[in-house]
Amino acid sequence: MSIYDDISSAVQRGKKKEVKPLVQQALDEGCDPIRILNEGMVPAMTIIGDKFSAGEVFVPEMLVAARAMAAGTEILKPFLAAEGAEPVGKAVIGTVKGDMHDIGKNLVRMMIESKGFEITDLGVDVAPEQFVSFLQEHDDIDIVCCSALLTTTMPEIATTIKAIEEAGLRDSVKIMVGGAPVTQAFADEVGADAYTADAGAAAAKAVELVQK
Numbered sequence: 384m385s386i387y388d389d390i391s392s393a394v395q396r397g398k399k400k401e402v403k404p405l406v407q408q409a410l411d412e413g414c415d416p417i418r419i420l421n422e423g424m425v426p427a428m429t430i431i432g433d434k435f436s437a438g439e440v441f442v443p444e445m446l447v448a449a450r451a452m453a454a455g456t457e458i459l460k461p462f463l464a465a466e467g468a469e470p471v472g473k474a475v476i477g478t479v480k481g482d483m484h485d486i487g488k489n490l491v492r493m494m495i496e497s498k499g500f501e502i503t504d505l506g507v508d509v510a511p512e513q514f515v516s517f518l519q520e521h522d523d524i525d526i527v528c529c530s531a532l533l534t535t536t537m538p539e540i541a542t543t544i545k546a547i548e549e550a551g552l553r554d555s556v557k558i559m560v561g562g563a564p565v566t567q568a569f570a571d572e573v574g575a576d577a578y579t580a581d582a583g584a585a586a587a588k589a590v591e592l593v594q595k
Contacts, residue, residue, distance in 0.1 A: 386414065390423030390455065395431055397447025402455040416462035420499070424452050428497035432583020442490065445582060449493035456496075471499035472593035475517055476528035477509030478562075479539035484532035487562060487582070491528060494586035500526075511539070511546035518552045525593050528585070529575075530562040537564055541573040548574075557592040561585060 384392075386409045393401040409419050431448045434440040474495055478488050485507050496502050503521075505513060518524055527547065531537045540560050547553050557576040560569075570578035577592060579585040 386412065387419070387422040390419065391427040391430075394424055394427035394448055394451045394455065397444065397451045399447075399451040399454045402451045403458060406455040406458045410458070410462065416459050416466060417468055420456070420459055420463065424455055425497060425499065428452055428494060428586070429583075432494055432581075432586055435583045436581055442486065445490055445494075449490065449497065452497050453493065470501040471590060472501075472525040473521070473523055474500050474502040474526040474528060474589060475505060475514070475521070475524055476502060476530070477505035477514065478507040478530045478532070479536050479543060480508055480510045481539060482531055482533055482536035483507045484530075484562075487532060488528075488530045490582040491530065491561065491585045494582040495528070495589050498586045498590050500589060511543040514543050515546050515550045515552065518547065518556065519550065522555070524556055526557045526559055526589055528559045528561070528589075530560070531565060532562045534564045537562075537569065540565070540569075540575070544573050544575065559585060559588060559592070 386405065390402060390405045393405055406419060428448065431440060431445060435445050476488060476492050478484055492502055492504050505517060514527060529540050529543055531540050544558055559577045560575040561579055565578060567578045577588045579588050
């Protein structure tokens with residue numbers, strides 16, 4: 384097994400304490416930081432995402448794997464910056480106005496980040512105008528991710544998309560929506576570019592959207 388396999392295995396098992404020394408070891412041995420990320424950590428999160436979609440692992444396993452990956456990425460960051468590694472894309476995420484749920488959003492953020500995105504988390508209870516002002520201040524955002532976990536806050540997704548349209552920013556971003564009550568039919572109705580049922584699928588879809 385290569386050092387990349389060892390890193391991947393440790394990330395999949397959520398062993399943060401193993402990931403850090405393994406990443407450091409790989410760097411000490413002269414491994415390319417981008418290879419450590421792309422051959423060690425990203426595939427691990429893809430496997431976990433697929434297993435989650437298949438019902439083989441659950442939210443706790445996803446969270447510990449994502450945290451283990453984050454611990455490894457933290458060590459790599461200065462090296463990736465030095466190499467001028469460009470992010471795959473830039474995204475912003477938030478749970479819509481009136482909704483205080485964040486576990487699903489946090490999972491999606493971690494999974495999208497694990498694909499090499501730079502992602503800003505606006506938190507929970509995010510008003511449409513907060514999304515708009517963020518996009519006005521950051522004109523290089525590729526994807527906006529909106530989540531709603533309650534049927535009562537779902538309409539806020541539509542309000543947010545409308546606000547982005549009215550601000551003249553709709554053509555410059557792709558909008559992804561998700562959350563327990565959200566469906567493909569709802570996403571179509573409100574004019575979103577994508578809907579996914581879980582965090583693993585969201586990360587894969589985000590990559591697909593920036594590559595189009």
